[in-house]
Amino acid sequence: MRERAAEYARAAPGLDAHSLMAGLDEVKLLFMPMGERDGAYDPEHRVIMINSSVRPERQRFTLAHEISHALLLGDDDLLSDLHDAFEGERLEQVIETLCNVGAAAILIPAELMADMLSRFGPTGRALGELSRRADVSASTALYTLAENTDAPVIYAVCAVTRAEREGDEPGNGSGGGKELTVRASSSAPGVKYSLRPGTPIPDDHPVAVALETRLPITGDSYVPFRSGRRMPALVDAFPDRYRVMVSFLLPEKASESARDAQSQAQTSAGAGVLRG
Ligand SMILES: [Zn+2]
Numbered sequence: 001m002r003e004r005a006a007e008y009a010r011a012a013p014g015l016d017a018h019s020l021m022a023g024l025d026e027v028k029l030l031f032m033p034m035g036e037r038d039g040a041y042d043p044e045h046r047v048i049m050i051n052s053s054v055r056p057e058r059q060r061f062t063l064a065h066e067i068s069h070a071l072l073l074g075d076d077d078l079l080s081d082l083h084d085a086f087e088g089e090r091l092e093q094v095i096e097t098l099c100n101v102g103a104a105a106i107l108i109p110a111e112l113m114a115d116m117l118s119r120f121g122p123t124g125r126a127l128g129e130l131s132r133r134a135d136v137s138a139s140t141a142l143y144t145l146a147e148n149t150d151a152p153v154i155y156a157v158c159a160v161t162r163a164e165r166e167g168d169e170p171g172n173g174s175g176g177g178k179e180l181t182v183r184a185s186s187s188a189p190g191v192k193y194s195l196r197p198g199t200p201i202p203d204d205h206p207v208a209v210a211l212e213t214r215l216p217i218t219g220d221s222y223v224p225f226r227s228g229r230r231m232p233a234l235v236d237a238f239p240d241r242y243r244v245m246v247s248f249l250l251p252e253k254a255s256e257s258a259r260d261a262q263s264q265a266q267t268s269a270g271a272g273v274l275r276g
Pocket residue numbers: 065069096099
């Protein structure tokens with residue numbers, strides 16, 4: 001799906017809505033209010049409908065998602081493989097996930113990704129720049145960047161959320177009950193650790209300081225796991241309006257043990273073989 005979608009995007013004259021439609025023969029594009037739905041593809045009437053009442057960035061992602069549906073329906077081999085492997089609700093879920101993968105592949109060109117990684121390294125800054133330049137949401141950029149990162153990195157998008165703690169009353173001077181938390185997170189392949197959405201960021205952590213000062217910060221710090229465990233990491237915190245794009249580069253030891261755990265099923269040769 002990813003290759004098909006990327007190939008489709010490469011052939012398109014551009015990545016705006018009009019250009020993206022060029023590869024689909026006689027499919028019409030309609031923008032209309034659609035209530036709860038983001039969009040739909042009607043293969044019978046060959047129409048892609050996009051909800052016009054959501055923000056433009058989301059409309060663009062939806063368009064790429066619906067184009068992926070159209071590409072999938074045009075790919076008999078992939079379609080029959082899917083129908084052989086899954087059925088019912090699970091099949092629907094797999095198709096939706098595939099179309100999101102396709103959408104990311106359409107909107108984030110491989111060259112741009114490679115360029116961001118070589119210029120900024122696997123950092124919070126690379127995440128912020130990729131999201132801005134590809135004009136996709138931070139979470140779309142997050143998953144794609146993580147998949148393409150070789151180093152042992154955990155990426156996260158952090159933002160302030162209103163804490164809904166019991167007993168908090170409005171206007172009681174408790175600071176408004178706002179809390180900086182992880183909104184979305186994704187780890188590079190082979191990294192066994194991940195940060196759950198909702199994980200709070202301590203006030204003195206570089207991520208909180210970057211948001212407060214609006215200045216990017218890079219330095220030795222830690223991953224603030226929900227359990228309270230603090231794993232040492234090189235943190236790059238890149239503030240972007242009300243959010244912070246973050247990378248946690250784990251020490252080689254942690255990543256080696258992650259790799260060891262993964263490879264144990266395949267080899268009993270020990271850790272020495274994995275170096276080099
Ligand atoms: Zn869909």
